[in-house]
Amino acid sequence: MPPPLPPRPPSYDAVQPLQFVGALPDPPAFARAAAVVLPVPLDRTTSYVPGTRSGPRELLAASSQVELWDEEIGVDVHDVGIYTLPEMDVTGGSMDDALALIHRVADEILDANKFLVTVGGEHSMTSALVAAAAARHHGLTVLQVDAHADLRDIYQAERHSHACAMRRTLDYAPLVQVGIRNISAEEVDALPALATTIFYDWNMRDDPGWMDRVEAALSDTVYITIDLDGLDPGVMPAVGTPEPGGLSWRELTTLLRRTFARKTVVACDVVELCPIPGMVAPNFTAARLVYKLLTYRFGLGPGRDLRR
Secondary structure, X not given: OOOOOXXXXXXXXXXXXXXXXXXXXXXXXXXXXXXXXXXXXOOOOOOOOOOHHHHHHHHHHHHOXXXXXXXXXXXXXXXXXXXXXXXXXOOOOOHHHHHHHHHHHHHHHHHOOOEEEEEEOOHHHHHHHHHHHHOOOOOOEEEEEOOEOOOOOOEOOEOOOHHHHHHHHOOOOOEEEEEEOEOOHHHHHHHHHOOEEEEEOOOHHHOOOHHHHHHHHOOOEEEEEEEHHHEOOOOOOOEOOOOOOOEOHHHHHHHHHHHHHHOEEEEEEEEOEOOEXXXXXXXXXXXXXXXXXXXXXXXXXXXXXXXX
């Protein structure tokens, strides 16, 4: 008779909820934190490779290995206070119910005057987050980095599919879409009536000043949504719907730095991490990206707006 199996080790969150950038010696209380990280493991409408429900957990686990000093800006911003909420439970009810819950939580965080970074999870959550931000910031525009336009009105009988994420977001704010390299004929037919400016991956770099044009298309107040498949799959293979092409890490961080330096960014999300078992590099890349967003938000100041 084989010996009994050893007891199963506790999971990360059986000990304590995962914290962005790890368990610091003196973690901030919510009231003292300037930034809040909200994990949302939404995975309802993914249409190719499922698994985004594991994205927030793996991103948070990898974040414990991110150095807090940023060599680009020359600052360590964690002292502003980064508070990590527990993962939201978005498994019950309909998609409408899930989005209503996300909207309510985002409302409360923004009401507390926190800088909100939501980590997902599938892209369909963005419309609820933008709705909360737009209610507080008149004239908001959305900077979307993505491989896909996500402008379908309905997909697989679901209006809140991740393939419709930005069509629903248009109910609250106009879009500037960067890195797009997958769009359907249905979406192209709808474009003339939609408040969006698209920078296609295939030709946007033909103009060396393409980032200037992105900047000019944005209003002064911006929400940033980053679908990780907007990056080159050589940099970010762990996504559910990969596409050839895409932004390099340097292109993405340069665009983000310019946006934070010259606009008022009110909130962000990083979505669609679909972890690959045994491959930790994409999880770390996603975690480093979240810390870059926080570094640009709290580390940029006079003299740091450098054109590159």
